[in-house]
Amino acid sequence: MFEHGVRAVDRALTAGAHGLPLIGSCDWNDGYNRVGPEGRGESVWVGWFLHAVLGALAPLCGERGDAPRAARYRAERERLGTMLEQAWDGEWYRRAYFDDGTPLGSSQNDEGKIDSIAQTWAVLSGAAPRKRSERAMSAVRTHLVRRGSGVILLLSPPFDHTVLDPGYIKGYIPGIRENGGQYTHAAAWVVLALARLGSGDEAVELFHMLNPINHSRTASEVEKYMTEPYAVAGDVYDHPAHRGRGGWTWYTGSAGWMYRVGLEGILGLQRRGACFTVDPCIPSSWPTYSIEWRFGTTPYTIVVENPERRCRGVASAELDGSPADPAAIPLSDDGRPHRVRVVLGAGRDVPSGSPRTPADQAGAHPSRAPEPSAHG
Structure with missing residues (x-):
C-alpha cells in the first residue's frame, strides 16, 4: 500500500508555468476536463491537496528509512506553499489555470468566479496564512452559503454564457450538480474548514443545514427536497425552478465526510495509533456533551465540559481520574470500561501542537476504526 501511494504522489509531482501541479484531464472536479487538455493547465486545488499529502507522507518515508x-x-511541500500564495486573487484563491494561462475561479471571470474547494483546502492543508484563510472563508460565506435555500454552493456564478470552456460541467443546467449547485462532498469541507478556524457556532449551524433530516421536517419541505431524509444526497439543486431539491443519494462519499466532520472536526475525537485525541470545536452555547465509544471490546465514555462557553481550546483532560495529555490519551482494549473527562478553557487550540490535515488523519488511522455515538 505504501509503494502504491508513493508512486501516485511521485506521478503528481508536476509543475506548470505557475509552479502548480498540472491538472491533466481533470482533478477532483471531473467536469473540468477541458482546463488542461494540452498538458499545460494547472490546478490550485491539487496544489493544496498535494501539500497536505506530502506533509503526512514525508514522516512515514523517514520512518521507513x-x-x-x-x-x-519536504522540499516540494515548501516550494508548493510559496507558489500557492501566488494564486491569491485579492479576496479568495483561484481554482485553476487553463492551458493558455487564463485563470479559473477568479474575479476576472464572468462565471465561475469563486470555487469553494480552493478556499477550504487552503485552510485544511495548513499552507495558507491565517489572515488569507479567514478572508477566503469569508468569501465563501458571502458568495456560496445560501441560508435561505439551505445549500452551500460548489461555485458561483454557474457556467452558462461564458466564452471559457472548462469542460462538460458547462453542459449541466446552471445551479445543477457541480455547475453551481451544492455538491455535498465539497460542502462538508466548508464545515470542516470553519471548525479548523475555530468557528464552532457557524460550523455546527452549517452542519445542521447539510443534514438531510432538516430538509424534511414539514410536508412542504418534503415536497421540495424529494429525496430520502435518512441518506445524504450527493448534490442539492440551486436552479430557481428546482431550488432545494435533493439529487443523487446512496452513492456519495460525502456521507463518510459528514461522519468525519461531525465526529472529528466538531466533537474532536481522533484516533492516532495507540492513542486518541479530543480537540473539539463546538458551539459556545454547549455546556457539555458526551461520546460513548467502543474500542474493540472496551467501552470508553468521553465527557467534555465547557464551563467558559468556548468554541475550542482544551484546558485539561483526565483518564479514569488521572491527568492525561489530551493530545495522546492512551488506548487499551482490556475489556474494562474507561472514563475520559475533558474540560475546555484557556489552553492549546490544537493539543498536538500543530494542525492536522485530513491527509494526516487518514495516514494515521489503523485498520480498526472506532464505533462511537454522541449525546448532547
Missing part, C-alpha cells in the same frame, strides 16, 4: 524521498517531499 527512505530519507532521500522524505527530504524531497
Whole structure:
C-alpha cells in the first residue's frame, strides 16, 4: 500500500508555468476536463491537496528509512506553499489555470468566479496564512452559503454564457450538480474548514443545514427536497425552478465526510495509533456533551465540559481520574470500561501542537476504526 501511494504522489509531482501541479484531464472536479487538455493547465486545488499529502507522507518515508524521498517531499511541500500564495486573487484563491494561462475561479471571470474547494483546502492543508484563510472563508460565506435555500454552493456564478470552456460541467443546467449547485462532498469541507478556524457556532449551524433530516421536517419541505431524509444526497439543486431539491443519494462519499466532520472536526475525537485525541470545536452555547465509544471490546465514555462557553481550546483532560495529555490519551482494549473527562478553557487550540490535515488523519488511522455515538 505504501509503494502504491508513493508512486501516485511521485506521478503528481508536476509543475506548470505557475509552479502548480498540472491538472491533466481533470482533478477532483471531473467536469473540468477541458482546463488542461494540452498538458499545460494547472490546478490550485491539487496544489493544496498535494501539500497536505506530502506533509503526512514525508514522516512515514523517514520512518521507513527512505530519507532521500522524505527530504524531497519536504522540499516540494515548501516550494508548493510559496507558489500557492501566488494564486491569491485579492479576496479568495483561484481554482485553476487553463492551458493558455487564463485563470479559473477568479474575479476576472464572468462565471465561475469563486470555487469553494480552493478556499477550504487552503485552510485544511495548513499552507495558507491565517489572515488569507479567514478572508477566503469569508468569501465563501458571502458568495456560496445560501441560508435561505439551505445549500452551500460548489461555485458561483454557474457556467452558462461564458466564452471559457472548462469542460462538460458547462453542459449541466446552471445551479445543477457541480455547475453551481451544492455538491455535498465539497460542502462538508466548508464545515470542516470553519471548525479548523475555530468557528464552532457557524460550523455546527452549517452542519445542521447539510443534514438531510432538516430538509424534511414539514410536508412542504418534503415536497421540495424529494429525496430520502435518512441518506445524504450527493448534490442539492440551486436552479430557481428546482431550488432545494435533493439529487443523487446512496452513492456519495460525502456521507463518510459528514461522519468525519461531525465526529472529528466538531466533537474532536481522533484516533492516532495507540492513542486518541479530543480537540473539539463546538458551539459556545454547549455546556457539555458526551461520546460513548467502543474500542474493540472496551467501552470508553468521553465527557467534555465547557464551563467558559468556548468554541475550542482544551484546558485539561483526565483518564479514569488521572491527568492525561489530551493530545495522546492512551488506548487499551482490556475489556474494562474507561472514563475520559475533558474540560475546555484557556489552553492549546490544537493539543498536538500543530494542525492536522485530513491527509494526516487518514495516514494515521489503523485498520480498526472506532464505533462511537454522541449525546448532547
